[in-house]
Amino acid sequence: MDTIPMSDTSHRTATVGSVLTRPPAEPDVAERTPLPDPAERDIVFELAGVEVRYSGVTAIEDVNLKVAAREITAFIGPSGCGKTTVLRTLNRLHDITAGAQVRGTITYHGEDLYGPRVDVAEVRRRIGMVFQKPNPFPKSIHDNVAYGPRINGRKRGEIGDLVEEALRKAALFDEVKDKLKQSALGLSGGQQQRLCIARALAVEPDVILMDEPCSALDPIATARIEDLMQELKANYTLVIVTHNMQQAARASDRTAFFTAEIDDAGRRVGRLIEFDDTEQLFTQPSDSRTEGYITGRFG
Amino acid sequence: MSVVTAPAGGALLRSRPGAKGRKARNHAATALIVVAVLVALIPLVAVIGFVISRGGSVFGWQFLTQDIPVLDRDIGGGMLPAIVGTLIITGGAAAMAVPLGVLGAIYLNEYGQRRRLARVIRFLSEVMTGVPSIVMGLFIYVVWVLHFKNETAFAGSLALACLMLPIVIRTSEEILRLVPHELREGSYALGSRKVRTIRTVVLPHAAPGIVSGVLLAVARAAGETAPLLFTIGFVTSTNTSLFHGPTTALSYQIFHNATSPFVGAQDRAYGAALTLILLVFLFTALARLVTTIYTRRTSASSGA
Numbered sequence: 001m002d003t004i005p006m007s008d009t010s011h012r013t014a015t016v017g018s019v020l021t022r023p024p025a026e027p028d029v030a031e032r033t034p035l036p037d038p039a040e041r042d043i044v045f046e047l048a049g050v051e052v053r054y055s056g057v058t059a060i061e062d063v064n065l066k067v068a069a070r071e072i073t074a075f076i077g078p079s080g081c082g083k084t085t086v087l088r089t090l091n092r093l094h095d096i097t098a099g100a101q102v103r104g105t106i107t108y109h110g111e112d113l114y115g116p117r118v119d120v121a122e123v124r125r126r127i128g129m130v131f132q133k134p135n136p137f138p139k140s141i142h143d144n145v146a147y148g149p150r151i152n153g154r155k156r157g158e159i160g161d162l163v164e165e166a167l168r169k170a171a172l173f174d175e176v177k178d179k180l181k182q183s184a185l186g187l188s189g190g191q192q193q194r195l196c197i198a199r200a201l202a203v204e205p206d207v208i209l210m211d212e213p214c215s216a217l218d219p220i221a222t223a224r225i226e227d228l229m230q231e232l233k234a235n236y237t238l239v240i241v242t243h244n245m246q247q248a249a250r251a252s253d254r255t256a257f258f259t260a261e262i263d264d265a266g267r268r269v270g271r272l273i274e275f276d277d278t279e280q281l282f283t284q285p286s287d288s289r290t291e292g293y294i295t296g297r298f299g
Numbered sequence: 300m301s302v303v304t305a306p307a308g309g310a311l312l313r314s315r316p317g318a319k320g321r322k323a324r325n326h327a328a329t330a331l332i333v334v335a336v337l338v339a340l341i342p343l344v345a346v347i348g349f350v351i352s353r354g355g356s357v358f359g360w361q362f363l364t365q366d367i368p369v370l371d372r373d374i375g376g377g378m379l380p381a382i383v384g385t386l387i388i389t390g391g392a393a394a395m396a397v398p399l400g401v402l403g404a405i406y407l408n409e410y411g412q413r414r415r416l417a418r419v420i421r422f423l424s425e426v427m428t429g430v431p432s433i434v435m436g437l438f439i440y441v442v443w444v445l446h447f448k449n450e451t452a453f454a455g456s457l458a459l460a461c462l463m464l465p466i467v468i469r470t471s472e473e474i475l476r477l478v479p480h481e482l483r484e485g486s487y488a489l490g491s492r493k494v495r496t497i498r499t500v501v502l503p504h505a506a507p508g509i510v511s512g513v514l515l516a517v518a519r520a521a522g523e524t525a526p527l528l529f530t531i532g533f534v535t536s537t538n539t540s541l542f543h544g545p546t547t548a549l550s551y552q553i554f555h556n557a558t559s560p561f562v563g564a565q566d567r568a569y570g571a572a573l574t575l576i577l578l579v580f581l582f583t584a585l586a587r588l589v590t591t592i593y594t595r596r597t598s599a600s601s602g603a
Contacts, residue, residue: 096487098412125490135481137500147499148489196485203489 042069043109044207044237045090050104052085052094059085060270063104065256067207072229072238074252074278076245078293081258082270083241084132087209090239091127092120125152128200132212134192136184136199141176144184144195148203162202170198171228190221197228208232210240214247226251245294248278255281257290347576354573357566363574367535367552367567374563378571380537384452384546385578388531389521391456391541392463397513400467404509407468408475409497421472427465435461436526443530450532452546458526463516470512474505507590514586518579524550549575 045067052059060082067073067090075083085094092113094100106113113123125148136144145163154162163180167173172194176187184195193213200208210229214222229238229251242248248255256275262268274281274290285291314322357375365377403420411417439458444450478501486496502509532545533555540546549571556568 091488093484093488096484121490121492123490124488129484129488131481131484131488133481135479135485137482137485138504147486147491151489151491151495151499199485199489 043067044069045113045239046105046107046110047086047089048105050086050089050102050106052082052089053101053103054097055099056101058267058269060258060260060272063272065272065275067237067239068254069237070233070235071253072233072240072251074248074255075239075241075258076243076248076255076293077258077270077273078260079243080268080270081260083256083258084211085270086258086272087211087239087241090207090209091124091129093124093129095120125203126205127207127209128203128205129209130193130196130200130211130213133216134189134196136187136192136195138183138185140181141184141187141195142180145198145202148199152203163198166198166202167195169201169232170194171224171231172198188221190217190224193217193221193225194228197225201232205236207237207239210238212241212243214242214244222247245282249282252278254278257281257285257287257293259289259293350569350572350576353566354569354571357570358573362570366537367547368563369535371556371559371564372561374566376563376567378549378552378567378574380534381547381549381552381571382574382578383537383539384531384534384548385521385550385575387452387539387541387546388455388459388527388548389517391453392459392520393513393517395456396460396463396467396516400464400516401471401509401513403464403468404471404475405497405502407472409493409501420468424465424468427461428469431525432458432462432523433525433528435459436528436530439526440529450530450545451543452531452538452541454530455527455546455548456541458530459520459523462523462526463520466516466519467513470515471505471509474508474512475501477508478504506593510586510590510593514583517582521579521582522550522575524548524554527551528554549578 043066045065047063047065050063051061063086075087077083088094089102089106090108090113092102094102102114108123108127112118137147139147142163145166146159149159149162164173167176172191175191176195179186184192187195193216197208197213214225217225226247229240232238233253240248240252254276255278257273258270259273260268260270274285274287276286281290282294285294361375362377363382364379365375367378367380368376403424407417407421411420436458438461439454443457444454482500482504483496486500491499527548527550531548531551533551534545534547538544538546552571553568553575556564556571559565559568
């Protein structure tokens with residue numbers, strides 16, 4: 001299985017971007033300025049040989065990639081390829097799913113994310129998450145954003161400012177400043193999703209994971225969230241899962257393409273096929289399966 | 300694409316063939332449903348009407364505040380001891396069964412899930428729901444009343460608590476299961492721990508449903524007679540103690556007086572029945588009110 005061409009197999013966790021055999025440079029490729037190699041930037045996550053099983057059945061295996069700081073990394077691929085599964089390993093959300101099991105190593109700023117002394121609540125405070133379906137708590141707008149700071153023991157006096165700051169960062173404050181005491185469930189879908197982003201920001205995380213954050217939103221709300229992601233990139237590391245290829249192409253710096261294939265034993269297992277600069281992956285994919293997907297031949 | 304061609308006579312928007320039969324079936328079904336509702340209302344209206352008409356003659360302030368006549372053949376008197384007894388016995392039962400039941404449901408749904416212990420508890424509570432109430436009374440009679448050689452309100456509370464517990468567990472677990480998993484994940488993703496998530500997200504969301512479930516159990520227990528027959532004894536004057544001395548209850552008084560040959564006693568039975576219905580109605584209204592206020596508070600303004 002030629003998942004990722006690992007020519008220099010000296011270390012399996014080498015970033016795919018650096019080991020991918022690129023096709024001969026064409027004129028226009030030579031002109032574009034490639035992103036710095038992830039190895040040269042701060043590496044936030046490093047996944048090596050990651051495998052996730054649900055009740056003993058492997059959903060995805062042999063995932064090796066690096067996520068660089070203050071970039072947007074997109075996971076794309078057809079439904080059921082395991083991209084969300086990989087995303088949820090990053091804040092250990094599989095811990096609350098009965099029967100889910102994560103193997104391989106994942107480091108966060110060089111520390112073992114699944115190490116024995118790791119506090120899962122602390123992991124999730126540093127690594128925030130926005131879900132596919134906006135899931136505001138059935139509380140007021142203010143209390144939704146204040147939820148994180150409150151559980152982190154922030155003082156009562158600080159919370160008002162934190163809430164405002166988070167709502168401003170999520171580009172929602174002006175729309176809701178007069179109704180902070182009203183129920184969050186009265187907001188539109190796009191506003192609810194930005195509220196969920198504000199709620200994640202209020203915890204002051206380092207990374208924000210987004211699981212198909214726009215799939216339930218209309219194009220205008222989607223555009224607002226995408227703009228927001230570009231703003232957030234200055235201070236946060238973002239990992240987004242999307243099955244919208246245009247979104248990945250527009251919004252992300254690096255893209256990982258996953259797909260699920262039937263292996264020799266008849267198991268349907270998700271795999272990371274290709275991981276590269278977004279532009280490179282979309283213009284000159286090195287794997288025929290990636291090319292097939294992005295040109296719409298399957299998936 | 301079909302082109303709309305106007306039939307002769309401008310019948311473009313008239314019913315198509317076969318619509319007549321469909322309309323007739325629709326009317327027939329509607330009529331059937333209305334009849335079913337009316338039939339279902341007959342026992343409800345009849346019971347309440349009957350109790351009001353028979354019990355209304357004796358019901359009043361005196362009935363609510365006077366002691367029960369010592370002699371069944373006496374006319375008049377009141378039901379105060381039974382009202383107090385019912386409130387104390389049911390209150391005691393709720394105080395034991397509700398916290399235990401809700402905590403049990405939290406264990407089953409949030410911690411136990413499909414573990415062996417949880418499955419055993421779930422199965423047993425299901426079996427317990429089906430145990431006849433008189434068996435609960437008998438159980439408490441044997442292990443408590445005979446053991447301590449006295450009949451008290453507390454013994455009645457124990458029997459009713461045994462009856463309420465499975466109902467509270469089952470309904471609360473069902474309600475907890477309905478709390479969307481996304482909300483739990485949302486809370487965990489913010490770095491919240493399990494206990495905190497349950498307290499600040501799961502329980503507020505489930506509270507209205509749990510309150511109605513608890514209320515059903517309380518209403519059911521308040522009307523139970525069989526478990527009280529051999530646990531609380533019999534008195535005709537008010538006993539406000541939970542732990543000392545025998546007491547009486549509305550349901551027990553209904554049973555006792557209705558089977559009496561004297562008209563005065565029979566009237567008191569209907570008065571007691573009316574009182575019991577009003578009491579349960581009052582519980583229900585109160586809980587609905589509390590739930591409404593509570594949900595409005597958590598869903599609108601500050602809740603956590």
